[in-house]
Amino acid sequence: xxxxxxxxxxxxxxxxxxxxxxxxxxxxxxxxxxxxxxxxxxxxxxxxxxxxxxxxxxxxxxxxxxxxxxxxxxxxxxxxxxxxxxxxxxxxxxxxxxxxxxxxxxxxxxxxxxxxxxxxxxxxxxxxxxxxxxxxxxxxxxxxxxxxxxxxxxxxxxxxxxxxxxxxxxxxxxxxxxxxxxxxxxxxxxxxxxxxxxxxxxxxxxxxxxxxxxxxxxxxxxxxxxxxxxxxxxxxxxxxxxxxxxxxxxxxxxxxxxxxxxxxxxxxxxxxxxxxxxxxxxxxxxx
Amino acid sequence: xxxxxxxxxxxxxxxxxxxxxxxxxxxxxxxxxxxxxxxxxxxxxxxxxxxxxxxxxxxxxxxxxxxxxxxxxxxxxxxxxxxxxxxxxxxxxxxxxxxxxxxxxxxx
Numbered sequence: 001x002x003x004x005x006x007x008x009x010x011x012x013x014x015x016x017x018x019x020x021x022x023x024x025x026x027x028x029x030x031x032x033x034x035x036x037x038x039x040x041x042x043x044x045x046x047x048x049x050x051x052x053x054x055x056x057x058x059x060x061x062x063x064x065x066x067x068x069x070x071x072x073x074x075x076x077x078x079x080x081x082x083x084x085x086x087x088x089x090x091x092x093x094x095x096x097x098x099x100x101x102x103x104x105x106x107x108x109x110x111x112x113x114x115x116x117x118x119x120x121x122x123x124x125x126x127x128x129x130x131x132x133x134x135x136x137x138x139x140x141x142x143x144x145x146x147x148x149x150x151x152x153x154x155x156x157x158x159x160x161x162x163x164x165x166x167x168x169x170x171x172x173x174x175x176x177x178x179x180x181x182x183x184x185x186x187x188x189x190x191x192x193x194x195x196x197x198x199x200x201x202x203x204x205x206x207x208x209x210x211x212x213x214x215x216x217x218x219x220x221x222x223x224x225x226x227x228x229x230x231x232x233x234x235x236x237x238x239x240x241x242x243x244x245x246x247x248x249x250x251x252x253x254x255x256x257x258x259x260x261x262x263x264x265x266x267x268x269x270x271x272x273x274x275x276x277x278x279x280x281x282x283x284x285x286x287x
Numbered sequence: 288x289x290x291x292x293x294x295x296x297x298x299x300x301x302x303x304x305x306x307x308x309x310x311x312x313x314x315x316x317x318x319x320x321x322x323x324x325x326x327x328x329x330x331x332x333x334x335x336x337x338x339x340x341x342x343x344x345x346x347x348x349x350x351x352x353x354x355x356x357x358x359x360x361x362x363x364x365x366x367x368x369x370x371x372x373x374x375x376x377x378x379x380x381x382x383x384x385x386x387x388x389x390x391x392x393x394x395x
């Protein structure tokens with residue numbers, strides 16, 4: 001298939017599946033909390049809704065950065081799709097994309113001029129200090145498999161079995177990272193309800209639509225990377241089942257835990273990263 | 288047809304089915320899910336949908352992706368209904384299709 005068509009196809013799939021998974025997550029959370037909950041496609045409908053809403057720009061916004069940041073967020077997650085399902089490139093690039101995501105999250109908050117956005121921007125830097133060590137899981141994968149290439153990691157798992165059994169603590173670390181990106185997560189301090197919608201507070205209309213598209217693609221990509229790197233190359237049905245299961249587990253955790261205080265959130269994540277890195281290195285040395 | 292295009296069609300079928308199901312059910316039911324009555328039309332759609340998805344090899348004359356696309360559309364129509372509605376119909380539809388699938392596996 002033509003490369004551009006392949007990219008477009010994968011981006012549309014990522015966006016639609018990511019949106020439906022977010023909707024499913026909200027539905028499961030609602031059912032756990034004894035509420036009927038919104039329809040599964042609610043997140044998708046919200047995204048479309050923002051494209052027909054009026055867009056307004058606050059006087060305090062840093063133009064044109066305030067607008068450009070939404071396109072940037074979209075662009076980096078489209079790049080993630082290209083690195084991931086389309087070309088099965090290097091995990092190192094994915095790490096760079098995730099690091100960029102943190103910077104964009106930070107700048108989206110600061111560019112709006114809103115105190116809530118600024119608070120979220122500070123928290124984004126704060127949480128990066130905890131999330132990026134969690135992403136150090138990639139180094140453990142490299143130490144185990146000797147490669148950073150996604151295609152080669154899948155081949156390695158074909159020979160030696162899923163990595164989740166070989167480096168379970170690394171899988172746990174990556175799961176915590178996924179959890180931190182989920183809405184209503186105990187680690188979702190950048191969008192904690194005490195700061196309204198965090199860095200998204202002043203982005204509405206078309207701009208919020210772009211942010212929501214990016215979030216859906218990001219969710220799909222994080223789950224895709226987890227399943228590919230720790231379980232191995234799955235069939236599309238396998239990916240779908242895996243993504244539904246992880247989303248359901250995340251929904252269960254989110255529905256039963258409060259959003260942590262930023263200090264506690266960071267400490268928990270750093271502690272898990274410390275345990276994960278040290279434990280994985282010990283496991284790699286022993287076995 | 289390329290596999291990815293087929294999966295995209297399935298996803299689109301689910302999304303469009305859910306939206307239509309939501310719109311139609313809000314027109315049909317003006318109150319929240321309190322009476323917990325069974326909707327016969329939704330039940331038939333759920334059974335046909337789940338049977339088409341899980342037991343598509345039974346219809347050998349039609350390409351499998353067409354059968355599954357129609358099945359997913361019908362399933363989504365019921366799942367996508369106003370919150371609460373379509374819940375029992377989905378469970379019954381899935382159970383019936385599951386029983387047929389088990390019998391089919393047993394026979395082959």
